[in-house]
Amino acid sequence: MNYLLLLVFSLFIHSSSATINFDYFMLAETWPPSFCQTKTCISAIPSKFSIHGLWPQNNSLPHPTQCKTTKKLVETMLKPLKPRIANVWPSLTGNNFGLWNHEWTVHGTCSTMAAFDYFKLTLDLYAKSNIKDLLQKKNITPGKGPINRKDIEDAIKVATGGLAPQLSCDQNSGNLLEVRLCFDTSTNPKYKNCSTNTNCPLNNVYLPL
Known part of the structure; x- marks a missing residue:
């Protein structure tokens, strides 16, 4: 009996240690014209924000990464989602599955979700x-600048119920590289405040064509 209890306890400890805990999701969206000024893009440059990835995050460092590297991504897993993914989650450098596999391996494996569910949630x-x-509803259009960072944040807050996004900019040009939106971990994730940490200047942000 004591041996059985010890075995059950050991299995419980092993299971608990394998559970990945995180505090919220961060959805990173890239502005392709900015990205393609810093990298060589070999595909057509979209004129809309595209998905970079959905990242499980902790309120304090470190953030979880590469949690279950044995959970390999196979392209057929994504077949029902393929048209949607290709439209809004393209690799600007030319290898779509390479990007999706990287995001799954580094971030998706920390979501505690199956691959299909992780990609569907992201979409x-x-x-x-x-x-x-x-x-654009706030008259912030590509090619117009410089832009006040707070104006960008306030425009996005219209959709998030006043909750703050996180912005990322290229340090050399001031171009807006990414907008990041944060969500809680409920079954139907709701917007939440992102960290206000940003490398974007206050007054000289640009949204290139």
């Missing part, structure tokens, strides 16, 4: 808001 969260449209 669904992306579809909740159109960042380019939100900016």
Whole structure:
């Protein structure tokens, strides 16, 4: 009996140690014209924000990465989602599956989700808001600048219920590289405040064509 209890306890400890805990999701969306000024893009440059990835995050460092490297991604897993993924989650450097596999290996394996569910959730969260449209409604359009960082944040808050996004900019040009939106970990994730840490200047942000 004591041996059986010890075995059950050992299995419980092993199972618990394998559980990945994180505090929230961060959806990173890239502005392709900015990205393609820093990298060599070999495909057509989209004129809308595209998905970079959905990242499980902790409130404090370190953030979880590469949690279950044995959970390999196979392209056929994504077949039902393929048209949606290719449209909004392209690799600007030319290897779509390479990008998706990287995001799954580094971040998706920390989500505690199956691959199909992780990618579907990413697509669904992306579809909740159109960042380019939100900016245009506030007269923030590509090619126009310089832009005040707070104006960008306030335009996006219209969709998030006043909750703050996180912005990332190229340090040399001031170009807006990414907008990051944060969500809680509920079964139907809701917007939450992102960390206000940003490398974007206050007054000289650009959204290139």
